[in-house]
Amino acid sequence: MKSATLISIVSSIWFPVTSVLAQGLLPEDQLPFWAQEKWQALAKNEELQITTRINPFVWRGDFDGDGKSDIALLVRRTTTKKEGIVVLFQRNVRPQVLGAGKPFGNGGDDFSWVDFWSVEDRNTLQRSAYEPSVHLQSDGLIVAKEGSASALIYFKKGSPKWQQQGD
Numbered sequence: 001m002k003s004a005t006l007i008s009i010v011s012s013i014w015f016p017v018t019s020v021l022a023q024g025l026l027p028e029d030q031l032p033f034w035a036q037e038k039w040q041a042l043a044k045n046e047e048l049q050i051t052t053r054i055n056p057f058v059w060r061g062d063f064d065g066d067g068k069s070d071i072a073l074l075v076r077r078t079t080t081k082k083e084g085i086v087v088l089f090q091r092n093v094r095p096q097v098l099g100a101g102k103p104f105g106n107g108g109d110d111f112s113w114v115d116f117w118s119v120e121d122r123n124t125l126q127r128s129a130y131e132p133s134v135h136l137q138s139d140g141l142i143v144a145k146e147g148s149a150s151a152l153i154y155f156k157k158g159s160p161k162w163q164q165q166g167d
């Protein structure tokens with residue numbers, strides 16, 4: 001009887017608290033701690049914010065192939081509203097901003113055309129009708145407009161590369 005009372009008290013306190021937390025949780029609060037620190041510095045310097053326009057707004061992958069997982073975020077520049085992707089590397093190198101006012105590949109400087117993105121695993125062969133195939137040495141990202149354009153974004157020796165896959 002005593003323990004049943006305790007459970008009912010705990011649950012009546014716990015559930016309202018968790019529902020408030022869930023509603024108040026910012027996208028950046030859902031990142032690993034190392035990524036939160038890097039993101040906050042970059043967001044302030046470059047006037048960027050996370051956009052949750054696409055679900056998910058974050059992917060985890062080893063984009064530089066160092067064995068540690070990195071973070072890719074869907075972002076928007078607060079001033080121009082131009083969208084792009086930020087890659088935060090877990091090791092001590094500068095984050096990469098692709099789009100969001102900075103032209104990259106065929107994606108232009110505004111990735112608002114993207115409505116789907118996903119991770120491609122390292123060691124996969126990425127074919128293109130337009131460009132040479134790429135054997136991924138680290139994880140990459142696919143960006144796509146459904147039924148239309150798609151491309152692979154990957155990093156080679158620290159530099160971002162673009163492989164057009166469809167249009």
Ligand SMILES: [Ca+2]
Pocket residue numbers: 061062063064065066067068069070089090091
């Ligand atoms: Ca990595």
